[in-house]
Amino acid sequence: xxxxxxxxxxxxxxxxxxxxxxxxxxxxxxxxxxxxxxxxxxxxxxxxxxxxxxxxxxxxxxxxxxxxxxxxxxxxxxxxxxxxxxxxxxxxxxxxxxxxxxxxxxxxxxxxxxxxxxxxxxxxxxxxx
Amino acid sequence: xxxxxxxxxxxxxxxxxxxxxxxxxxxxxxxxxxxxxxxxxxxxxxxxxxxxxxxxxxxxxxxxxxxxxxxxxxxxxxxxxxxxxxxxxxxxxxxxxxxxxxxxxxxxxxxxxxxxxxxxxxxxxxxxxxxxxxxxxxxx
Numbered sequence: 001x002x003x004x005x006x007x008x009x010x011x012x013x014x015x016x017x018x019x020x021x022x023x024x025x026x027x028x029x030x031x032x033x034x035x036x037x038x039x040x041x042x043x044x045x046x047x048x049x050x051x052x053x054x055x056x057x058x059x060x061x062x063x064x065x066x067x068x069x070x071x072x073x074x075x076x077x078x079x080x081x082x083x084x085x086x087x088x089x090x091x092x093x094x095x096x097x098x099x100x101x102x103x104x105x106x107x108x109x110x111x112x113x114x115x116x117x118x119x120x121x122x123x124x125x126x127x128x129x
Numbered sequence: 130x131x132x133x134x135x136x137x138x139x140x141x142x143x144x145x146x147x148x149x150x151x152x153x154x155x156x157x158x159x160x161x162x163x164x165x166x167x168x169x170x171x172x173x174x175x176x177x178x179x180x181x182x183x184x185x186x187x188x189x190x191x192x193x194x195x196x197x198x199x200x201x202x203x204x205x206x207x208x209x210x211x212x213x214x215x216x217x218x219x220x221x222x223x224x225x226x227x228x229x230x231x232x233x234x235x236x237x238x239x240x241x242x243x244x245x246x247x248x249x250x251x252x253x254x255x256x257x258x259x260x261x262x263x264x265x266x267x268x269x
Contacts, residue, residue, distance in 0.1 A: 011167055020165035024158065025186045026194070050204045051189070055166040055182040058209075062180070063170045070178045071214040078206050 003095035003104030003125075009060040010090040013048050018085045021052045032085075047082035053118055054079075056091040057108050061123055064093075065104075068129040077108065077121030088113040093123060102127055135197040139237040139263040145227040150191040152223035152245070154179050158187065159217060178214035185209050185257045188243045192225040199263045206260035213247070213254040220248040228258060237263045 022028050027049055030037040038046040054077065062069045083089055093106040103124045110119040162183040163173070173180055185207075215221070228242035239261050244253035 017165060017167065020161070024161035024165040026190050029198075050207070051182060051186045052166060054207060055168065055180070055186075058180065058182045059166065059168045059170055062172050066172050067176045067178070067214065070172065070176055070181060070211060072211055073181065074208075074210045075181075076206075076208045079204060 002097055003106055003127075004064070005095060006060060006064040006093035006106060008090055008092040009056055009063065010088060011056050012088050013052075013083060013085055015046065015085045018046065018048050018052065021049055025049065025051065043082060046085045048085055048087070050079045050082070050119075053083045053089055053110055056089055057093075057110055057119065057123070060091045060093060061106075061108075061125065065125050066129075068125045072126040074124045075108070075121065076123075077119050079119055080117045081112075083110075083112060083118050087118075089118060091119075096122075135195065137199055137263075138193070138196045138202070138239060138241075138261060139199050139265065141196065141227050141230070141239070143227050143230040147192055147195065147225040149222060149224055150195060152188065152191050152221055154184065154187060154215070154217060154219075154221065156217070159183055162186070173217075176214060177216055177218070179217050181209055181211050181215070181255060184215050184245055184255050185243075188223050188225070188245055188255075188257060189241075189259055191223055192241060192243055198261070201264045203262045204259065205262045206258075208258040210256045211254070212252060212256065213250075215245060215247065215254045221254075222246045222248065232265070235265055237265055239263065 096105040106123045108123045225243040229240035241259045245255045246253045
């Protein structure tokens with residue numbers, strides 16, 4: 001059974017947004033918000049929180065699959081590379097064929113504007129909704 | 130008297146159980162979270178349920194607040210399973226433990242597992258597994 005299509009979601013990150021997320025999540029690690037600290041780090045500049053970028057994937061799944069995602073979704077990902085605070089990130093999901101009729105399965109990923117994979121993994125949601 | 134340092138996450142052994150920290154999803158938190166993530170989906174309001182990543186981020190933050198992350202720590206993996214929706218108005222309990230801890234090439238790999246349970250329910254509504262890669266013997 002093939003899972004229904006999921007529409008991709010694109011977000012333009014910004015320093016202000018990362019700062020807002022730091023406040024909301026109470027994660028003020030300087031690598032996210034301190035330009036001088038981050039510039040001197042191996043990353044060379046501030047990066048977005050991984051969970052902020054990952055939220056784009058969850059938003060994408062929820063927008064297309066609704067309550068089924070909120071009540072029965074599963075997500076398993078690896079963070080492959082950090083997103084810079086000014087990156088444009090695009091989350092996408094590719095439906096996977098599966099013999100299991102009870103779940104829809106997807107390969108999910110998040111890429112930046114250069115096509116670099118930031119997050120990759122799998123998602124699934126109950127087919128019954 | 131000097132304030133004692135918090136325990137490094139990298140020093141916690143496998144099967145370590147965290148003392149249940151205070152945990153809730155306030156309206157203010159959820160509003161701030163949705164605003165910060167620029168999430169325009171209407172499904173949460175329609176369903177009266179919290180964004181799953183809002184719950185997971187809050188849970189992870191609550192557990193990591195009681196430990197110290199070594200400098201150079203990397204959040205390398207995340208699993209989240211929604212077994213039921215998390216109502217925005219529900220009273221919740223958070224539990225967490227070190228599900229795995231291993232060493233490889235001078236690095237410590239810890240998997241932190243957490244469960245969020247709605248009051249009066251026996252099974253978690255949401256579970257998560259967070260993989261953190263940390264250098265040995267380093268304080269932030």
